Amino acid sequence: xxxxxxxxxxxxxxxxxxxxxxxxxxxxxxxxxxxxxxxxxxxxxxxxxxxxxxxxxxxxxxxxxxxxxxxxxxxxxxxxxxxxxxxxxxxxxxxxxxxxxxxxxxxxxxxxxxxxxxxxxxxxxxxxxxxxxxxxxxxxxxxxxxxxxxxxxxxxxxxxxxxxxxxxxxxxxxxxxxxxxxxxxxxxxxxxxxxxxxxxxxxxxxxxxxxxxxxxxxxxxxxxxxxxxxxxxxxxxxxxxxxxxxxxxxxxxxxxxxxxxxxxxxxxxxxxxxxxxxxxxxxxxxxxxxxxxxxxxxxxxxxxxxxxxxxxxxxxxxxxxxxxxxxxxxxxxxxxxxxxxxxxxxxxxxxxxxxxxxxxxxxxxxxxxxxxxxxxxxxxxxxxxxxxxxxxxxxxxxxxxxxxxxxxxxxxxxxxxxxxxxxxxxxxxxxxxxxxxxxxxxxxxxxxxxxxxxxxxxxxxxxxxxxxxxxxxxxxxxxxxxxxxxxxxxxxxxxxxxxxxxxxxxxxxxxxxxxxxxxxxxxxxxxxxxxxxxxxxxxxxxxxxxxxxxxxxxxxxxxxxxxxxxxxxxxxxxxxxxxxxxxxxxxxxxxxxxxxxxxxxxxxxxxxxxxxxxxxxxxxxxxxxxxxxxxxxxxxxxxxxxxxxxxxxxxxxxxxxxxxxxxxxxxxxxxxxxxxxxxxxxxxxxxxxxxxxxxxxxxxxxxxxxxxxxxxxxxxxxxxxxxxxxxxxxxxxxxxxxxxxxxxxxxxxxxxxxxxxxxxxxxxxxxxxxxxxxxxxxxxxxxxxxxxxxxxxxxxxxxxxxxxxxxxxxxxxxxxxxxxxxxxxxxxxxxxxxxx
RNA sequence: GCCCUCGUGGUGAAAUGGUAGACACAAAGGACUUAAAAUCCUUGCCCGCAAGGGAGUGACAGUUCGAGUCUGUCCGAGGGCACCA
Numbered sequence: 001x002x003x004x005x006x007x008x009x010x011x012x013x014x015x016x017x018x019x020x021x022x023x024x025x026x027x028x029x030x031x032x033x034x035x036x037x038x039x040x041x042x043x044x045x046x047x048x049x050x051x052x053x054x055x056x057x058x059x060x061x062x063x064x065x066x067x068x069x070x071x072x073x074x075x076x077x078x079x080x081x082x083x084x085x086x087x088x089x090x091x092x093x094x095x096x097x098x099x100x101x102x103x104x105x106x107x108x109x110x111x112x113x114x115x116x117x118x119x120x121x122x123x124x125x126x127x128x129x130x131x132x133x134x135x136x137x138x139x140x141x142x143x144x145x146x147x148x149x150x151x152x153x154x155x156x157x158x159x160x161x162x163x164x165x166x167x168x169x170x171x172x173x174x175x176x177x178x179x180x181x182x183x184x185x186x187x188x189x190x191x192x193x194x195x196x197x198x199x200x201x202x203x204x205x206x207x208x209x210x211x212x213x214x215x216x217x218x219x220x221x222x223x224x225x226x227x228x229x230x231x232x233x234x235x236x237x238x239x240x241x242x243x244x245x246x247x248x249x250x251x252x253x254x255x256x257x258x259x260x261x262x263x264x265x266x267x268x269x270x271x272x273x274x275x276x277x278x279x280x281x282x283x284x285x286x287x288x289x290x291x292x293x294x295x296x297x298x299x300x301x302x303x304x305x306x307x308x309x310x311x312x313x314x315x316x317x318x319x320x321x322x323x324x325x326x327x328x329x330x331x332x333x334x335x336x337x338x339x340x341x342x343x344x345x346x347x348x349x350x351x352x353x354x355x356x357x358x359x360x361x362x363x364x365x366x367x368x369x370x371x372x373x374x375x376x377x378x379x380x381x382x383x384x385x386x387x388x389x390x391x392x393x394x395x396x397x398x399x400x401x402x403x404x405x406x407x408x409x410x411x412x413x414x415x416x417x418x419x420x421x422x423x424x425x426x427x428x429x430x431x432x433x434x435x436x437x438x439x440x441x442x443x444x445x446x447x448x449x450x451x452x453x454x455x456x457x458x459x460x461x462x463x464x465x466x467x468x469x470x471x472x473x474x475x476x477x478x479x480x481x482x483x484x485x486x487x488x489x490x491x492x493x494x495x496x497x498x499x500x501x502x503x504x505x506x507x508x509x510x511x512x513x514x515x516x517x518x519x520x521x522x523x524x525x526x527x528x529x530x531x532x533x534x535x536x537x538x539x540x541x542x543x544x545x546x547x548x549x550x551x552x553x554x555x556x557x558x559x560x561x562x563x564x565x566x567x568x569x570x571x572x573x574x575x576x577x578x579x580x581x582x583x584x585x586x587x588x589x590x591x592x593x594x595x596x597x598x599x600x601x602x603x604x605x606x607x608x609x610x611x612x613x614x615x616x617x618x619x620x621x622x623x624x625x626x627x628x629x630x631x632x633x634x635x636x637x638x639x640x641x642x643x644x645x646x647x648x649x650x651x652x653x654x655x656x657x658x659x660x661x662x663x664x665x666x667x668x669x670x671x672x673x674x675x676x677x678x679x680x681x682x683x684x685x686x687x688x689x690x691x692x693x694x695x696x697x698x699x700x701x702x703x704x705x706x707x708x709x710x711x712x713x714x715x716x717x718x719x720x721x722x723x724x725x726x727x728x729x730x731x732x733x734x735x736x737x738x739x740x741x742x743x744x745x746x747x748x749x750x751x752x753x754x755x756x757x758x759x760x761x762x763x764x765x766x767x768x769x770x771x772x773x774x775x776x777x778x779x780x781x782x783x784x785x786x787x788x789x790x791x792x793x794x795x796x797x798x799x800x801x802x803x804x805x806x807x808x809x810x811x812x813x814x815x816x817x818x819x820x821x822x823x824x825x826x827x828x829x830x831x832x833x834x835x836x
Numbered sequence: 837g838c839c840c841u842c843g844u845g846g847u848g849a850a851a852u853g854g855u856a857g858a859c860a861c862a863a864a865g866g867a868c869u870u871a872a873a874a875u876c877c878u879u880g881c882c883c884g885c886a887a888g889g890g891a892g893u894g895a896c897a898g899u900u901c902g903a904g905u906c907u908g909u910c911c912g913a914g915g916g917c918a919c920c921a
Binding site: 003212213216217220221223225227242243244245246257296320321322323324326327328331332333334335339340341342411412413530533534631632633634637639640642644645647648649651652698700701703704705706707708777779780781783784785786789809810821822823824826829830832833834 | 837838839840841842847848849850851854855858859860861862874888889900901902903915916917919920921
């Protein structure tokens with residue numbers, strides 16, 4: 001068999017696509033489709049994860065294009081961030097040069113995958129032409145009150161020497177550096193994302209094309225809880241406001257607990273024993289277990305709080321290590337009988353325990369050493385007695401509000417988004433500090449506030465702060481001297497609106513043009529890793545709302561209509577006898593016995609289980625790499641890289657080519673009507689199924705159908721079907737397979753339909769009348785067990801089926817001397833005899 | 837601890853409540869060949885020379901004429917949240 005050189009074909013069609021763009025942008029008549037894959041951080045080279053992400057996206061983009069949609073399929077670079085700064089420091093380079101070099105490499109590599117990306121729309125977040133508009137948006141948001149400055153305890157990453165947002169702290173460690181995060185009190189800029197807490201939660205319901213998993217994660221992250229605030233009076237002190245979701249258990253309250261950062265602690269701020277306690281309370285481990293099982297400790301303030309509903313009763317006030325200042329009010333009432341934490345605490349400090357909820361039925365046995373937090377009936381609670389929990393809540397809140405000692409209150413776990421970073425390689429925050437202490441935005445005419453290129457990255461601290469004169473400026477309105485903000489924006493800000501910029505990436509004076517935005521947004525299909533389920537996706541949802549808040553002409557709330565989260569690319573791991581990781585390349589130099597093979601894990605540099613996409617493309621061609629990435633697993637599940645797999649994909653590409661050669665050189669034969677119909681029906685059915693599978697993102701199943709279809713074609717090369725029908729079927733299949741393996745299929749199509757086929761190419765039409773077979777296979781069951789099959793004309797009657805079924809040896813044998821009590825007949829599917 | 841998802845051959849996986857294992861990888865056997873490569877075909881657990889039969893989708897129950905699919909309980913793996921009051 002003749003082999004085709006896929007490298008030549010790859011290059012030929014990549015060049016062709018570069019110079020023959022399907023430029024149907026801005027034709028408002030057509031229905032639009034905005035297909036977007038998460039843009040990459042330009043770290044150096046693309047990895048297999050990118051290949052999978054962009055292969056999936058490209059199938060969809062090309063498919064929708066063939067379907068006649070006006071497709072927006074752009075690409076850009078998330079190009080600000082720490083690695084550039086680190087690399088620059090290590091190699092004494094300019095972060096900009098390092099970044100641009102990486103972008104050039106990765107762009108070349110993406111190009112070699114044959115992606116249908118419109119590179120005219122390329123953007124890069126470290127480009128002043130991009131961040132200029134980000135600064136402008138920031139100023140708009142500041143003016144609308146969506147940017148606030150607060151002094152708070154922040155998460156300080158000692159390795160990156162910067163502040164992290166709550167979302168960026170994972171198990172007490174920095175999300176990138178993995179360093180234990182410290183607490184620091186600093187003045188910082190925040191986006192007021194919590195203003196939209198309720199909306200961000202409520203509108204998850206609108207996202208019908210998002211994975212449930214991601215919506216759930218966001219819901220949990222926003223963490224809404226409904227309860228109330230209650231003021232407790234304390235002799236000689238200000239009232240302490242507590243938050244609770246269980247006001248119904250107020251009669252079981254036997255102590256008050258506050259956070260170590262609570263204002264009431266000022267009373268002891270210079271007492272030795274309190275400082276000792278505070279110190280001990282902050283010493284929590286960083287492992288998950290340590291946090292979960294941390295011992296509950298308290299400091300008795302000596303104060304007594306008046307119980308608001310029990311006359312002459314007072315309860316002790318403790319400072320406790322398990323109360324967080326930044327949730328609710330930083331204070332609670334403890335009800336040990338019905339909250340496990342309170343119970344543990346009460347046991348330790350010998351605090352009274354009063355049961356106020358009786359389990360509804362005796363089914364629930366309450367263990368002696370456990371708090372009961374299930375449903376039940378209120379007891380020991382005067383006017384609440386006999387009510388269920390829900391009614392008791394309503395009643396007590398009513399009483400609390402009547403007494404004016406508190407009110408109904410909803411708390412969210414979601415905090416404002418801290419965006420100040422003490423870094424160089426990020427977007428400068430366009431604010432200035434005046435001599436009189438005021439902080440104001442710079443005049444928009446001065447944008448962009450550019451990063452200086454002459455910075456010293458080697459000294460400690462913030463490079464912009466250390467720069468000799470960058471921060472010295474003048475306030476345009478008054479001409480007075482001023483100092484620039486030297487913090488830069490969290491790089492998650494950059495990626496929170498890039499999908500909007502793609503709608504009008506070249507626009508000079510504004511971040512976006514309303515008309516283009518309204519036409520293209522929302523993104524119809526967004527594709528990326530599930531690791532961004534909270535951070536990036538929540539921030540983007542916030543940004544879309546902020547933009548809408550700034551500009552009432554914008555009607556779009558949700559940026560991403562459809563979301564698809566693809567699985568990771570895994571590979572076996574290898575270790576040598578010393579226990580150090582080996583790459584798949586390196587193991588070739590070892591004997592089998594010298595290597596320990598580990599289970600497949602996500603490809604990572606640290607475990608060295610990576611395969612370089614570029615070298616694979618060089619060996620097998622772009623089509624084979626794409627085909628394999630899509631064929632082995634459902635796109636939302638992890639896939640395991642295998643060299644055999646990609647080699648098989650390469651063979652398939654060759655098979656497609658060779659089939660096409662046979663099709664072109666086939667001798668014409670006269671059709672046998674029966675064969676012709678069988679053939680066309682089968683091909684038509686495959687096309688129909690494949691369309692459905694692509695729509696449902698079952699790309700691996702679509703691929704299985706292609707295997708079957710191609711095999712059928714191979715069979716029919718020598719069967720009595722006319723060339724016209726055969727070639728037309730081949731062309732249809734090549735069009736349908738084009739989104740997957742565009743190079744070879746375009747080559748094949750150009751041979752069948754001539755050079756200018758590409759300008760007319762369309763998704764193959766499906767002939768509905770050819771979707772049903774004339775013959776069906778009916779399953780014969782006895783008591784639900786398969787005993788035989790019947791081939792018959794479609795819509796065969798029950799009587800005929802029964803007669804045919806009884807002719808089958810195996811069926812006859814099993815029915816002999818048995819009484820048939822029931823027959824279940826499902827047309828064209830099944831006959832089931834029930835016998836005794 | 838709470839919440840979610842998933843358990844199907846040696847492997848990755850298919851399967852609107854209706855023929856379990858499509859499609860692919862690996863393995864074994866065979867065809868072609870002087871030989872190899874390439875290509876193609878067959879097999880797949882148990883009984884049987886075979887025709888055929890039996891078991892079978894993590895376990896146990898249930899609903900149904902019929903369950904991988906629906907319900908319940910349990911076991912196992914993965915993920916998210918985690919002192920959130």
